Amino acid sequence: MPEFAVWYSPLKSAHIGLVIVSGGLFALRGALVLAGQSWAMARPWRMLSYGIDTLLLAAGVTLWVSLSLNPVASPWLGAKLLLLVLYVVLGSLALKRARAPAARRASYAGALMVYMFMASVALSHHPLGFMQPWWTHGD
Ligand code: HEM
Known part of the structure; x- marks a missing residue:
């Protein structure tokens, strides 16, 4: 198996997994904020979202660069x-x-x-x- 194929597929799977977790977390926090639960905007939740979104975008950009798109x-x-x-x-x-x-x-x-x-x-x-x-x- 070429070296590229060894890590490309797990990275793409990680990207897709992070897409699901990031979208799910936004949907949950948004619903809580709309229901008046302001704790969903507390620092630990914001930090968790930033961390997941950073990994998601980093994985996306790495896929993009590796495919030279x-x-x-x-x-x-x-x-x-x-x-x-x-x-x-x-x-x-x-x-x-x-x-x-x-x-x-x-x-x-x-x-x-x-x-x-x-x-x-x-x-x-x-x-x-x-x-x-x-x-x-x-x-
Ligand atoms: C900086 C942001 C992003 C970049 C540069 C990026 C780039 C990419 C690239 C290059 C691929 C690989 C496509 C392939 O292998 O043919 C990919 C796959 C994918 N991305 Fe992103 N992505 C980003 C953000 C997102 C977001 C926010 C979502 C969801 C809403 C998303 C959903 C997906 C999905 C579902 C796939 C798998 C597609 C397939 O099975 O072929 N991506 N992304």
Whole structure:
């Protein structure tokens, strides 16, 4: 087995595992904050989230560099990076920056939808993600 294949597959599995843990933790903390449980924003929980997100992004960037991908030539990766920025903004609005409860709820729902869409973009290797068959009629 080539050396690349020995570590690429475990790293990709770690990336996917961290995607699930990070998304699950955001969903849980967001739901608790919306339910008025402000302890979900306490320092240990914030530190846990930062740690997991840092590992997730580091694994993603390592996969990216190892495949020598160009986000313009691989539009699924470019779309994923743009969606990541949108997810971070919506997540920050949901957990702390939005003042009105309705804005927090909308940001929370939007962040979760963007996150799931990002996963579908990654799995399909297409910028339209799960919508690709509808928009391209399966071409
Ligand atoms: C800096 C951020 C990120 C970068 C640079 C990145 C990059 C990558 C790369 C290069 C791959 C390997 C694709 C392959 O082997 O064909 C990958 C896989 C994957 N990524 Fe990310 N990723 C990032 C963040 C995320 C996030 C936030 C999510 C989820 C919402 C995500 C979901 C996935 C999934 C599900 C796969 C597996 C796709 C497959 O099975 O082929 N990634 N990522």
